[in-house]
Amino acid sequence: MDRDLISKKELLDTTGISYGQLYRWKRKQLIPEEWFIRKSTFTGQETFFPKDLILARIDKIVNMKDDLSLDQVAGKLSPLLQDYELRKAAFVERNIVSLVAIHQFAGKDPDHTVYSFEMLLYFYVIDKLLQTGEMTMEEGERLLTVLRDHFPKFEGKPCDLIFIRKMGVSSFLLVSSDAHVYFDNGIKIVAKLPMVELIEQLRGKLI
């Protein structure tokens, strides 16, 4: 379950950025506090990062910082798009979520309904699980309720969605990303999705 980590030194070597830049981006909140993972090693305390996340993020910052100020870059990186809204019709047109899912979960909403970024995210997550064939439509309904009721409570902090099944009965859990969760042997983990990555993916598709 552990994420692939990269040490600070390796990170600077592979990306070619300097200590100063890294600390500057941390101050500007371009790199979230939670990504700085302090661990004891034989050489003393060292800082590690979730490899895939930090490499993608640094790549983005490096590409954007030529055209934008760091504060502008920060605005583009905050995990949830605060003021982003999209009409249902436009959302359908963008073809981000399958028509089947939209029909099932947003069928009753008229075309001019305006969705927040969070709502789009819920559809995206559900569609993702439907596409893999791991989740049924009824379970999707339940997942939508779980996300709606509980995802906002994380207030943008990283969390994972865990989808488990035992003897055919399914359940959804939202847990903060740094938490350890253990189950009894009868539990099958159908899917574990880091919401941060899904947010990034959806942002990439929307912007």
Added chain:
Amino acid sequence: MTGESGMDNYGLPDLSVNGVSDAVGGKYGNVRIDGVIKVVGDIEAQSFKLNGVIRTTGSVKSESFECDGTLKVAGSLSASQMRMNGLVNVEGALSGEWLRLNGLLKIKGDCEFERVEGEGGFDVDGLLNAGSIHLKLQGRGKAREIGVESLYIRQGAKSLWSKVWKWLFPKFNPELQAGVIEGDDIDVEHTKADVIRGSRVVIGKGSVIGRVEYGTELQVHPGATIRERVKTGG
């Protein structure tokens, strides 16, 4: 004690307190406090001018912040422009754009600034993260970790001041102590650190460093001790 007056206070009331009393937190335009005052709750204002012995039970937030005397903040303190003269004690984090220090700083949390300059001493339990730090140490400078673009630390002249500090606080040598110092441009003296990592590193007299990793340049004063030095990168 509070009144609507003055310009540029964004429609918020000003707060002016003096003597020995309590003040209530909240949102203000300009805050002026003189005397021995306890501020109850979080307080936010455009500008702060504090004189005397001030204690808060909550956090403090401001655009500009000036303090002479002693200040104790139970929460965190953030202000864009800060001038601190005297003793400042913050239980939470300290952050802002610019800090001009003339005195002693004690921070339980992390400390973040674009620019720090002045003289005195500091004790940061967390990470001291700044664009540039340019300080003359009159007392001890201590942090768990220091991360910077540029760091310039000198020992203040052994004046009457340093004697006073040493007398007030026995082990109060004007030296820098840190677990890890990382930055692009590091220039220090009288420093004790486990590890210093940087691109251009200058280690001055009186320093004892466990390990120095440098990218482009390393200068070491003959009066400094470095156990291990490593050149990194290309």
